[in-house]
Amino acid sequence: MVTRVAVLDDYQQVAAGLADWAGRLPGAQVTFFGEHIAGEAELVAALEPFDVVVAMRERTPFPRAVLERLPRLRLLVTTGMRNVAIDLAAAADNGVTVCGTRSHASGTAELTWAMIMGLVRGVAADDARMRDGGWQGGLAQDLDGEVLGVLGLGRLGARVARIGAAFGMDVIAWSPNLTEERAAEQGARRVDKAELFAAAKIVTVHMVLSDRSRGLVGEPELSAMRADGYLVNTSRFGLLDPDALRRALESGRPAGVALDVFDTEPLPRDHWLRSAPRTLLSPHMGYVTGKSYRVFFADVVEDIAAFEAGSPLRAL
Structure with a gap:
């Protein structure tokens, strides 16, 4: 047969x-x-x-x-x-x-850094401005000397953390079972979750989605972020509270959010995220x-x- x-x-x-x-x-x-x-x-x-x-x-x-x-x-x-x-x-x-x-393993970690750089250097906005006949218009941000917060220091999170250290960033990390020893092995300091969101210029999410971790990043975490901070999620959209994310984007805090994952994929044409302010969107390209x-x-x-x-x- x-x-x-x-x-x-x-x-x-x-x-x-x-x-x-x-x-x-x-x-x-x-x-x-x-x-x-x-x-x-x-x-x-x-x-x-x-x-x-x-x-x-x-x-x-x-x-x-x-x-x-x-x-x-x-x-x-x-x-x-x-x-x-x-x-x-x-x-x-x-x-x-x-x-x-x-x-x-490297693809998603590399895309994470592409999205981080896209946010802090305003790559998409600069490209759009150039194609519209313009020139400089925004002031880029720096990474050297800033704080990188890694939520989940597993295989992917550890790769992202090591690259952050190479950029001269102070790397902090949190996950429920993370030890100080494991964090130190990856060039990071273990902190509690509240400190991570309050201190980091960049928060990047690398947790496994489960019933326990669903909605892990919600109203308290987003409201605690720095006004000039950025959130990057190349893991699973369910780790974020979507209602809290929408309110945060509408309120102007954090300064930007980059997403490679969504609650419905392919993302519907009329999905609210397609027109959300201060977002950098990628069509789940981490492993592609x-x-x-x-x-x-x-x-x-x-x-x-x-x-x-x-x-x-x-x-x-």
């Missing part, structure tokens, strides 16, 4: 060229979906013929209601080793094996790099081949 494979959310239409699909999966029929499929009914209709589905991170949710309506599905591969948009219990109940892939995708799709093909051979790899 021919294995039918669906590759979802191939926005850049590059997945076919980034792995040896034909060589590793001879005889398989692979279909690449370049457009996001919104809505459970539409998703089920599109995926009914497929034995294997490849999900790009959390772009497409797979709740129980979807998995129960895909009786042919045998394998669901997600890029990365964590995907809160997949109901793993429902997958197991419906006989669906879920596997992950390795990842290339050539190196990341080569790791993702090479492992995807390996996962499918291993599953077909009866020895699943990287099962979640």
Whole structure:
């Protein structure tokens, strides 16, 4: 029987060229979906013929209601080793094996710094002014000697912290289980959360989203930020309280917010953030790099081949 494979959310239409699909999966029929499929009914209709589905991170949710309506599905591969948009219990109940892939860690940390620099140097505003026939109009901010506050000093947060130190910044950090020793290893000082938001010129968020961390950055944190401070979130939008964020932007504090993640993705055309003041927006590009995708799709093909051979790899 021919294995039918669906590759979802191939926005850049590059997945076919980034792995040896034909060589590793001879005889398989692979279909690449370049457009996001919104809505459970539409998703089920599109995926009914497929034995294997490849999900790009959390772009497409797979709740129980979807998995129960895909009786042919045998394998669901997600890029990365964590995907809160997949109901793993429902997958197991419906006989669906879920596997992950390795990842290339630097992309999101690098985008974090692109967004920080975009904020403090006013890159987007300068570009728009130039294209409109103008010249200088704003006064850029400095990083050297300023305070970088890292919320979550895990793998990504630690990378961001080390780069901050290279810019000559005083790096402070907080997370619920962070120790002084772990912070010092990454060139940071552990402080409490209130001090971090009050002291930092830049607050950058790198926490895992969970029931415990949802809405972690809310009214008290945002109102405590410096008037000239900036907030950057390349992790998960749910870490922010959206109502508190909207009020903060409308009130003029903090000075700017950069977001690479959103509550609904792709972001609807009429979403309030598209017209929010003092924001720098990126369409969830943190992991969207050539190196990341080569790791993702090479492992995807390996996962499918291993599953077909009866020895699943990287099962979640």
